[in-house]
Structures are given as C-alpha cells and as structure tokens.
Amino acid sequence: MMDTKTVKSISELGEFGLISYLTDNIVLKNSSTIKGIGDDAAVLSYPADRRIVVTTDLLTEGIHFNLLYVPLLHLGYKAVMVNLSDVFAMNARPRQITVSIALSSRFDTPAVSELYEGIRMACDKHGVDIVGGDTSSSRSGLHISITAIGEADKDKLVYRDGANVNDLICVSGDLGGAYMGLQLLEREKEVLKANPVGKPQLDGYSYILQRQLKPEARGDIITLLDALGIRPSSMLDISDGLSSELLHICKASNVGCSIYEEKIPMDSQTKQFAQELNINPLVAALNGGEDYELLFTVPLADYEKIKNDPDITIIGHITPPDKGANLITALGGTPIPLQAQGWRHL
Amino acid sequence: MMDTKTVKSISELGEFGLISYLTDNIVLKNSSTIKGIGDDAAVLSYPADRRIVVTTDLLTEGIHFNLLYVPLLHLGYKAVMVNLSDVFAMNARPRQITVSIALSSRFDTPAVSELYEGIRMACDKHGVDIVGGDTSSSRSGLHISITAIGEADKDKLVYRDGANVNDLICVSGDLGGAYMGLQLLEREKEVLKANPVGKPQLDGYSYILQRQLKPEARGDIITLLDALGIRPSSMLDISDGLSSELLHICKASNVGCSIYEEKIPMDSQTKQFAQELNINPLVAALNGGEDYELLFTVPLADYEKIKNDPDITIIGHITPPDKGANLITALGGTPIPLQAQGWRHL
Numbered sequence: 001m002m003d004t005k006t007v008k009s010i011s012e013l014g015e016f017g018l019i020s021y022l023t024d025n026i027v028l029k030n031s032s033t034i035k036g037i038g039d040d041a042a043v044l045s046y047p048a049d050r051r052i053v054v055t056t057d058l059l060t061e062g063i064h065f066n067l068l069y070v071p072l073l074h075l076g077y078k079a080v081m082v083n084l085s086d087v088f089a090m091n092a093r094p095r096q097i098t099v100s101i102a103l104s105s106r107f108d109t110p111a112v113s114e115l116y117e118g119i120r121m122a123c124d125k126h127g128v129d130i131v132g133g134d135t136s137s138s139r140s141g142l143h144i145s146i147t148a149i150g151e152a153d154k155d156k157l158v159y160r161d162g163a164n165v166n167d168l169i170c171v172s173g174d175l176g177g178a179y180m181g182l183q184l185l186e187r188e189k190e191v192l193k194a195n196p197v198g199k200p201q202l203d204g205y206s207y208i209l210q211r212q213l214k215p216e217a218r219g220d221i222i223t224l225l226d227a228l229g230i231r232p233s234s235m236l237d238i239s240d241g242l243s244s245e246l247l248h249i250c251k252a253s254n255v256g257c258s259i260y261e262e263k264i265p266m267d268s269q270t271k272q273f274a275q276e277l278n279i280n281p282l283v284a285a286l287n288g289g290e291d292y293e294l295l296f297t298v299p300l301a302d303y304e305k306i307k308n309d310p311d312i313t314i315i316g317h318i319t320p321p322d323k324g325a326n327l328i329t330a331l332g333g334t335p336i337p338l339q340a341q342g343w344r345h346l
Numbered sequence: 347m348m349d350t351k352t353v354k355s356i357s358e359l360g361e362f363g364l365i366s367y368l369t370d371n372i373v374l375k376n377s378s379t380i381k382g383i384g385d386d387a388a389v390l391s392y393p394a395d396r397r398i399v400v401t402t403d404l405l406t407e408g409i410h411f412n413l414l415y416v417p418l419l420h421l422g423y424k425a426v427m428v429n430l431s432d433v434f435a436m437n438a439r440p441r442q443i444t445v446s447i448a449l450s451s452r453f454d455t456p457a458v459s460e461l462y463e464g465i466r467m468a469c470d471k472h473g474v475d476i477v478g479g480d481t482s483s484s485r486s487g488l489h490i491s492i493t494a495i496g497e498a499d500k501d502k503l504v505y506r507d508g509a510n511v512n513d514l515i516c517v518s519g520d521l522g523g524a525y526m527g528l529q530l531l532e533r534e535k536e537v538l539k540a541n542p543v544g545k546p547q548l549d550g551y552s553y554i555l556q557r558q559l560k561p562e563a564r565g566d567i568i569t570l571l572d573a574l575g576i577r578p579s580s581m582l583d584i585s586d587g588l589s590s591e592l593l594h595i596c597k598a599s600n601v602g603c604s605i606y607e608e609k610i611p612m613d614s615q616t617k618q619f620a621q622e623l624n625i626n627p628l629v630a631a632l633n634g635g636e637d638y639e640l641l642f643t644v645p646l647a648d649y650e651k652i653k654n655d656p657d658i659t660i661i662g663h664i665t666p667p668d669k670g671a672n673l674i675t676a677l678g679g680t681p682i683p684l685q686a687q688g689w690r691h692l
Binding site for chain 2: 034035038039040041042043044045046047048050051052053054055056057058060061062063064086087089090092096098100101102131132133134136137138139140141143145147148149150154157159160161236237252
C-alpha cells in the first residue's frame with residue numbers, strides 16, 4: 001500500500017520530479033536498449049539482420065476510454081497492449097516503448113502512479129523496456145501516447161499485402177467479447193445514473209469484461225506459429241472488427257475472401273449477453289472491434305499444422321478479387337458482402 | 347490554393363480516409379525506411395554499427411501552444427522541430443517520425459491539412475520520413491504527439507553525462523528570443539482583446555517572432571562540429587532555458603560550471619523588447635526556454651577550432667562539482683548560483 005501522506009503533489013514534484021518518481025526504479029531488460037530514460041533521446045542498437053518495427057497510438061479521454069468505468073491501472077495496461085498487438089501483427093517482438101502523458105489537474109500523484117503501474121505490468125509481461133516519454137498537463141482530460149518498437153528477422157516480417165488465392169483465413173482466440181463487455185459497462189453506467197446506490201450487475205460476465213478492460217496482445221500466437229514452422233502470408237490485429245480488417249487484407253493483397261458465419265469463434269458469454277440485449281453476436285464479432293486477436297492467412301499446405309490448434313480457428317479462405325469479400329451465412333449459405341463498420345473515432 | 351468546395355469533411359473522410367488524404371503522396375527518402383504508413387507498423391532497417399535514437403513529445407493545446415496566435419502551419423513545423431532538436435542533441439541525424447493527432451470537432455479538413463503541411467515542411471527540411479501515425483478525435487482541443495527516430499555512428503553519440511572539469515561550455519545561436527517573442531504575442535493578444543479591430547504592433551520584431559513561431563533545430567551545428575572534427579563531451583538542446591539545461595549537464599556529469607553574463611549571446615531585438623517590457627533580457631536567456639539551440643561542452647584542446655565560429659559562443663567552463671553551478675555577473679564578477687526555473691507545464 002502506498003503511503004499517500006508522504007506522496008508529493010504533482011505540482012510539487014514538477015515534470016522532472018514526476019518522471020523520476022514514476023521511472024526511477026526501471027530495470028532495462030533488453031540487450032537492444034543501450035540507454036533508457038534520462039537524456040534527450042533513448043539509444044537503441046539492433047543487429048543488421050533485424051528489421052525494426054515502429055507503431056504509435058494516441059488515446060484520448062472521452063473518445064477511446066471512459067474513466068467512469070475504466071480503472072487507471074487497466075487503462076495503462078490496455079494502452080500498452082494495443083501497441084504491442086500491432087508489433088505482434090507484423091510477426092515481430094516488442095522491445096521498447098515510449099510513454100507520453102498529458103493530464104488535467106484533477107489527477108493526483110497516486111492516480112498517475114496507478115496508470116503507470118498498469119503500463120509497467122504490460123511491459124513486464126512481454127519483456128518490454130520503457131525507454132522514454134514525456135509528462136505534462138492538459139487543459140482537460142487524460143491523453144496517453146505510446147510508441148512501441150520491436151524487431152523481427154527480416155525474412156519473417158509479415159505485412160497485410162501477402163495473401164494469395166486459396167490461402168486459409170485464420171483468427172486467434174474468439175471475437176466480439178470486447179464489444180459486448182463495453183455494452184455491459186455502458187448498461188451498468190446508465191443503471192447507476194438512475195440509482196447511484198445500486199450495485200452493478202456484472203456477475204457471470206467476467207470474461208467479456210476482461211476482454212474489454214484487460215485485453216492481451218497475442219504474443220503467444222507469434223511463438224506458436226514460429227514453433228509450428230508457419231510464416232503467415234498476411235497478418236494484422238483485430239482492433240476495428242473482423243470485417244474492417246479483412247477488407248484491409250483484401251485491398252492490400254488485391255484478393256477477395258469468403259468467411260463462414262458458423263466458423264467465427266465466439267465465447268458463450270459473448271453470445272449470451274448479446275441475446276440479453278437482442279443483438280446479433282455476429283455484429284459484435286464483425287464490427288465490434290477492440291478484440292486485439294490476430295487475423296492471418298496461411299497457405300493451404302499449412303492446413304495440417306494448424307487444424308487442431310485450440311487457439312486458432314480457420315474461418316474461410318482467400319478468393320480471386322472479382323469475387324469480393326463475403327460472409328457466407330449459416331442459413332442457406334447466402335453470401336453477404338462484408339462492410340467496414342468498425343470503430344470510427346472521427 | 348486548395349479548392350475547398352471539393353474537400354470532404356473529416357467525418358465524411360473517416361479516420362482511414364483522412365490519413366490517406368494527408369499522407370498518400372509521401373515519398374520516402376531514407377534507405378533506412380523499408381515500409382512507411384499503411385500496415386500495423388512501419389519497418390526500418392539500420393546497419394549494426396549505427397545506434398538508433400528515439401525521442402517523443404506530446405503537445406497539448408492551451409498548455410504548449412495557443413491557437414489564437416500560432417498558425418497551424420507553424421504549429422506543425424514546430425512540433426516536428428522540437429523532436430528533431432532532441433535527436434541533434436544526441437549528435438545524431440533524424441530519419442523518421444510518427445505523428446499522432448487528436449482533434450476536436452472545431453477543426454476541419456483544410457485546418458488539418460495546414461497543420462500537416464507544416465509537419466511535412468519540417469520533415470523535408472531535414473530529409474525525414476513520416477512513417478506512421480494515428481488520427482482521431484478529442485473531446486476538446488488539439489493534441490499532437492510526435493516520435494522521432496534517428497541514427498548516429500556508435501562512437502559519435504553524445505550524452506549529457508560526459509562533461510569534464512575545464513571543458514569549455516558552448517551554445518549555438520542566441521538565447522532568450524523565443525521567450526521574448528512569446529511575450530510580444532501575449533501582449534498583442536491582450537491589446538486585441540481590448541480593441542478587436544486594432545492591428546497587432548509587431549513591426550521591427552520579426553526575428554523574435556520567428557524564434558517563437560518557427561524555431562529551427564540546429565542540424566547545421568551537428569554538421570559543423572563534424573566538419574571541425576569535434577565530438578562534444580556532453581550536449582543537450584535548450585528547450586527549458588539555459589539554467590535548467592546546464593544543471594542537467596552538471597548533475598549528470600557530476601561537475602560544476604561557471605558561465606559569464608557578458609558572454610551569453612542575445613539578439614538586439616531580444617534585448618530591445620526586454621527593455622520595452624522592463625524585463626532583464628538575461629532572465630529570458632536563462633529561464634525562458636524554447637530556443638532549441640544546442641548547449642555543449644568541448645575539451646579545452648578544441649578551443650582553437652571553435653573560437654572564431656560565428657554560430658558558436660563560448661560562455662564559460664566546467665568546474666569541479668563542489669564549486670556549484672554559477673553565473674558570473676558582468677558587474678563585479680559576483681557568482682550567482684544558477685536555478686532551474688524553466689518551463690514547467692505541470
């Protein structure tokens with residue numbers, strides 16, 4: 001437990017003091033990290049046969065997260081995972097992040113510490129070093145910008161433009177859970193507004209809540225594919241819903257696709273809560289977003305290697321471009337063109 | 347001139363559309379950039395004998411900039427320069443940046459284009475590739491997060507902890523101008539509040555205005571030092587005022603310093619406007635910040651190489667740590683301990 005009596009306020013600490021307070025005991029873990037926080041820039045070193053990947057995200061309060069129901073610890077964790085997920089989606093390994101935070105005066109030192117604790121938990125989980133950043137105030141709300149840097153063998157990088165006709169389309173884990181978790185949190189927020197002393201009814205839905213509040217970037221799938229001797233022909237992470245991501249692959253690779261409704265993996269809680277809200281759970285999987293699972297294609301020849309893996313589901317196959325991108329429904333097999341209706345923060 | 351009639355609104359474009367609109371015609375310039383915008387992450391490749399430097403900044407409206415008097419074009423330019431300045435301060439060369447922008451609904455497509463135009467001008471000036479980013483909305487104000495990546499020969503990197511006793515302390519350019527430019531803009535803002543149809547009185551102060559609105563990262567000094575065969579023993583860029591930066595060097599290098607009031611380079615406009623406001627211009631130089639000049643130390647043996655360069659001023663020397671960090675005044679030579687009173691955004 002932190003002794004709040006001895007914790008200085010943010011204005012007492014100042015920018016440099018706050019950064020020290022948050023980062024002084026960071027132990028660097030990666031040989032590619034030569035110098036972390038404390039100079040004008042971090043210094044990294046990678047062998048020449050490695051490719052370096054860089055990805056960045058800016059999360060803004062009221063748009064990407066709602067602090068009414070997202071604990072700061074989870075927010076920090078998720079802000080990192082979102083970026084690590086993009087690194088894994090290149091078939092690469094994350095090694096470093098930088099963290100910039102701007103916060104309004106309503107946040108105190110313990111609050112920032114909690115946020116940072118979540119950031120550090122996510123880094124520790126994937127052996128990532130925090131090597132730089134920036135902390136300042138904002139006129140309103142909390143803003144977190146994270147840049148993640150990773151590495152891959154140059155022959156193992158996977159882009160989104162390599163899918164070929166007849167490749168199998170695969171996803172890790174299950175889909176739609178994060179979206180249904182968000183719906184649950186939104187519902188309870190409304191209930192709480194109406195009855196501030198009521199207790200949120202979240203029992204039986206811990207899985208979809210976790211999918212929304214504490215997503216896990218699928219580094220384990222990258223390890224698994226490597227162990228299976230599989231290099232996907234294309235890959236990305238599902239941040240905006242399956243439809244939108246599939247359309248990215250089809251556009252970049254100049255191919256079409258057919259996926260099968262009954263193949264799309266969904267957890268029983270996702271289906272159950274969708275039923276409770278009279279939502280088709282398929283909509284959550286196709287357009288919900290924030291699942292941070294991996295969507296990838298593999299040559300048909302890899303079918304035997306992949307078919308029995310409990311963490312990977314084959315949901316369809318790549319077609320010639322003139323066939324379009326379609327969902328084949330369970331009832332009657334009618335093809336329905338996929339549409340991008342993912343998260344639009346604009 | 348952009349034909350605004352054909353420009354779609356940001357909500358019509360959507361996130362992906364806006365990113366395409368802003369970045370579609372980017373031509374990558376660096377051999378270290380393998381893949382720019384368009385996948386989950388950018389892909390870079392550096393030779394093994396190069397060190398990679400990474401730095402990041404998050405600029406927030408109302409804290410770091412005021413759009414009442416900062417044109418978006420200049421803001422974009424400055425947001426990049428601030429980061430490139432940190433790369434140069436490592437004696438490194440910037441190669442790539444990522445750009446994340448969150449903006450409220452009061453910004454339209456031409457406004458974002460103007461901001462982006464400034465970003466691109468700054469990149470073009472220093473041969474830097476825009477390789478990634480993120481565009482989303484914010485509940486209030488504009489937020490820009492830029493990460494810059496650069497490279498240096500591993501034997502040429504300069505940290506802030508290498509200053510030695512008797513080293514000469516040098517600065518590039520002149521100091522205090524950016525701060526006085528800000529004071530001028532603030533004064534005119536107040537005048538304009540009182541008389542909205544009045545014209546701002548900015549004549550004769552174009553230099554200090556430019557120092558505030560369009561700072562230039564000193565890549566030319568890095569080139570010059572290289573040409574002179576000088577590797578500074580320590581270096582950083584002056585973003586928070588000379589005092590604060592000198593104290594960083596003293597702390598990191600475990601040394602003291604003496605700098606001389608009459609040696610501190612200041613432009614005549616800086617002095618003139620300070621006089622007009624009854625401010626000691628020295629305060630602007632020591633504590634004003636945002637000059638983005640380079641502060642560095644060199645061995646005494648380099649004196650002959652550096653003494654006649656018009657862009658570099660020797661302002662003092664490094665002392666043993668027990669002497670402290672002092673300003674020697676012009677009148678009487680009294681040493682005054684330096685204090686960090688730089689920008690504090692918290």
